[in-house]
Amino acid sequence: AQTVTQSQPEMSVQEAETVTLSCTYDTSENNYYLFWYKQPPSRQMILVIRQEAYKQQNATENRFSVNFQKAAKSFSLKISDSQLGDTAMYFCAFMKYDNAGNMLTFGGGTRLMVKP
Amino acid sequence: EPEVTQTPSHQVTQMGQEVILRCVPISNHLYFYWYRQILGQKVEFLVSFYNNEISEKSEIFDDQFSVERPDGSNFTLKIRSTKLEDSAMYFCASSRDTYSNQPQHFGDGTRLSIL
Numbered sequence: 001a002q003t004v005t006q007s008q009p010e011m012s013v014q015e016a017e018t019v020t021l022s023c024t025y026d027t028s029e030n031n032y033y034l035f036w037y038k039q040p041p042s043r044q045m046i047l048v049i050r051q052e053a054y055k056q057q058n059a060t061e062n063r064f065s066v067n068f069q070k071a072a073k074s075f076s077l078k079i080s081d082s083q084l085g086d087t088a089m090y091f092c093a094f095m096k097y098d099n100a101g102n103m104l105t106f107g108g109g110t111r112l113m114v115k116p
Numbered sequence: 117e118p119e120v121t122q123t124p125s126h127q128v129t130q131m132g133q134e135v136i137l138r139c140v141p142i143s144n145h146l147y148f149y150w151y152r153q154i155l156g157q158k159v160e161f162l163v164s165f166y167n168n169e170i171s172e173k174s175e176i177f178d179d180q181f182s183v184e185r186p187d188g189s190n191f192t193l194k195i196r197s198t199k200l201e202d203s204a205m206y207f208c209a210s211s212r213d214t215y216s217n218q219p220q221h222f223g224d225g226t227r228l229s230i231l
Contacts (some may be wrong), residue, residue, distance in 0.1 A: 011199040035219065044120070044180065044188035045207070102148070103172055104220060 002027045002094050006107035013082045014115050020067075021077045021110045023092030029053075031097035034068065034075045035104070039089040040069070051075065051098070082114045118142040122208050124221035130231055137193045137226045139208030148191045149209040149220060150175070150183065159207065165191065195228075203230045220221055 004025045013019035025034070036048040051059045051068050059066050063080045079086055092107040121140045129135045141148050150162040163173040165183055182194045191210075195202055205227050209220040 007121075037222075042224075044224045047219045047221075050219060103164060103174070104151070105161070106151075106159040108158050 002029070002105045003083045004092055004094050004105050004107035006110050007030055008110045009108070010111045011049040012025050012113040015082055015084060017082055018078060018080045019082055019112065021112065023075045023077070023107055025073050025075065025094050027073070027094065029096050032095065035067070035095070036077045037091045037093060039091065040087070045091065049077065053069055084114050084116060087114045088110060088112060120208055120210055120221050120223035122226050124226060125224065126227045126229070128229045128231060131200055132197050135195050135198055135228065137206050137228070139191045139223055140189050141191055141208070141210030142221055145210035145212050147211045147213065148185070150193045151207040152204040153207065153208065154204045200230050202218045202228060204228060
């Protein structure tokens with residue numbers, strides 16, 4: 001079984017600054033996917049960024065980037081130039097690599113507040 | 117952009133009653149999921165559904181739970197005899213495929229309160 005841990009229940013950052021959210025996971029799988037989802041207040045979860053474990057290059061999506069350390073089983077999210085609209089709950093998630101209609105295993109979430 | 121829609125947004129039910137939570141997945145998606153989040157806890161997988169049958173389910177998804185795709189658009193979660201501990205936020209999700217380039221899209225959730 002997989003576990004995902006987010007050690008920071010809450011974080012805050014000043015607008016325009018950079019913040020890094022931590023995520024570690026535990027698995028015996030070699031091939032898998034990792035995701036960061038964002039859930040704004042009273043809104044649905046939306047995908048922020050994804051990483052395939054077999055890719056060494058860290059994924060980047062505009063202001064969002066990850067630091068994927070496979071050996072350390074670490075998958076942190078960096079948000080650059082933070083905006084007020086980035087205020088949300090952020091969930092790290094794991095998915096095995098196979099074709100069985102796979103479940104996502106979530107971490108406990110980090111509540112991020114961007115302050116003006 | 118197409119969205120997963122869930123109804124109702126909030127359901128209040130007496131303990132022991134049956135409840136049906138409804139979801140309309142994105143129209144060209146083939147895989148459907150239910151997750152739940154008890155207040156203050158992690159989002160947990162319940163079940164995945166493909167080709168009109170359950171493809172994977174968690175330990176939480178016991179005989180009290182069932183899922184159905186009664187027509188071409190709806191995907192429902194039924195809880196037969198609700199318990200206090202079923203109070204949670206229930207999320208429906210759908211995806212075109214099971215690979216990372218076809219991620220799961222989530223609905224806004226239904227908050228279920230059992231009295």
